[in-house]
Ligand SMILES: Nc1ncnc2c1ncn2[C@@H]1O[C@H](COP(=O)(O)OP(=O)(O)OP(=O)(O)O)[C@@H](O)[C@H]1O
């Protein structure tokens with residue numbers, strides 16, 4: 001019998017039991033739909049995280065005091081006070097470094113007449129805008145003179161402008177603001193970076209690093225730096241820059257050969273990679289959970305096909321008595337199982353597409369349906385049809401015609 | 409056509425062995441019309457199932473149309489059932505939810521051939537048994553006699569070497585039974601070899617030779633003395649013969 005006839009017979013018997021066929025398919029529909037929705041949420045999250053991290057600057061390298069870990073014991077990165085202004089100056093001289101800026105951060109109350117807000121205040125230097133590739137909206141940024149002289153000038157982010165002056169489009173250059181009760185003159189406003197999920201980068205105030213240290217820090221921490229932000233000349237030179245910096249810092253800190261680093265260098269490409277790895281794990285996990293429901297759908301197909309074979313024992317007997325070969329019956333039942341699975345898979349993909357869009361809107365998470373997930377689900381459901389269809393189909397094809405005809 | 413020697417079929421049910429066929433010897437030639445008779449449980453159905461290649465005997469020889477059936481594989485048996493044998497059951501065994509035409513088409517579906525060829529041949533076979541107007545009816549829309557005629561049309565589909573019928577009239581009233589026997593007689597006159605199992609002597613009287621079974625073996629084998637001729641519509645089988653002659 002040609003395969004086309006096998007298809008015709010199989011489709012007819014599926015259509016003869018529409019409700020049952022649909023319910024059987026439902027397992028696969030839900031399974032594939034779930035896989036697509038889950039994977040699309042994972043993919044969407046991954047893309048957002050990637051975008052956010054890239055918006056922070058992809059050539060960016062950060063140096064923090066204290067080793068990430070030494071001999072397996074964390075030394076509490078950032079708690080040590082090993083980085084000095086001299087380190088920033090020598091890093092600025094390195095070949096692979098475009099610019100380096102110091103940073104010291106804290107949360108303080110910022111106030112203008114009648115209004116106040118709590119925000120992140122960062123002490124930094126003139127290089128900051130270059131390192132972060134962050135243009136000004138109005139006025140100017142901190143200059144080298146401001147740092148040297150410890151002047152009381154401040155640069156605001158647009159959100160802070162809005163919080164203090166009631167309107168983020170207001171130009172406050174020349175106004176006075178009090179930071180932790182110390183009066184500062186506003187000299188510029190940074191352009192808006194936009195909210196980036198984790199934090200609002202525009203809710204910030206920048207002042208000269210020396211001013212920050214003399215006004216807000218006391219004791220030993222006065223001449224230390226919390227973090228150094230470095231921009232490599234290009235993405236290709238990131239590793240070179242890291243090597244140069246490590247060498248220079250070890251020299252500056254007079255570390256012997258056996259001593260571990262007393263600082264840690266982090267590169268945004270690494271942060272990106274680790275963030276992507278963690279969202280990928282999430283995607284895999286979600287997809288895996290959903291794949292289990294696909295498996296359950298497959299078992300559902302096998303179950304129904306076994307029932308169907310038993311129910312149609314007499315039909316099988318008649319077909320065999322008339323001359324159907326084992327292969328004919330094997331194909332007939334296998335095609336039924338695969339049709340259920342593939343059709344279910346296709347509907348599942350459609351529902352997955354629609355569902356992932358809706359759920360994305362509902363949960364305010366972006367979703368993205370990757371093509372390979374679609375192809376994989378359909379191939380996977382066809383495979384499930386074959387795997388779980390083979391047992392019932394073989395059972396049908398091996399039935400003894402006499403026994404089958406006697407079956408009531 | 410058929411040569412059977414010392415055929416045995418033993419069922420082992422639990423501890424008891426049932427010898428359903430206990431050394432049967434039988435030769436059936438081409439163009440014969442044989443009735444198999446005998447008491448219930450004497451092995452008639454078992455014999456038919458073996459003849460129809462539906463069941464394998466425990467031991468013995470069975471040659472059908474020159475083929476050694478005992479040595480055939482499952483696949484070859486399917487092929488033999490499909491091309492050499494037209495089997496008619498007491499309970500019709502038509503596919504439910506499938507029209508008469510499609511039921512009749514089935515054997516050629518498994519034999520191969522184009523859809524057009526299949527439709528034409530099936531329509532022709534239904535015409536032979538006088539059911540052209542019931543072509544698109546499903547089995548549950550047909551009377552018992554009509555269903556059995558559909559089954560006969562199906563049996564004729566692949567021009568089998570032999571037609572086997574196990575109590576074909578067992579579920580039918582006298583009128584329908586006579587109609588069926590009329591068809592068989594005309595098919596036999598047209599050259600078909602036919603073996604019929606029956607309990608009823610009147611039915612057996614329509615055949616040419618009656619073989620009696622007792623306890624799994626042949627107890628008597630003689631020509632039918634006073635042969636009856638059934639009244640029934642003329643199938644115009646001369647046309648059938650011409651068709652066969654053309655090899656269609
Ligand atoms: N599958 C089976 N398992 C065990 N014994 C069987 C089986 N089939 C038939 N038999 C036995 O074989 C013997 C012959 O049965 P068979 O059906 O051939 O009789 P029969 O002549 O057709 O009877 P009837 O006229 O009632 O149809 C019986 O004793 C029966 O019980």
Ligand SMILES: [Mg+2]
Nearest residue numbers: 452453454574
């Ligand atoms: Mg019987």
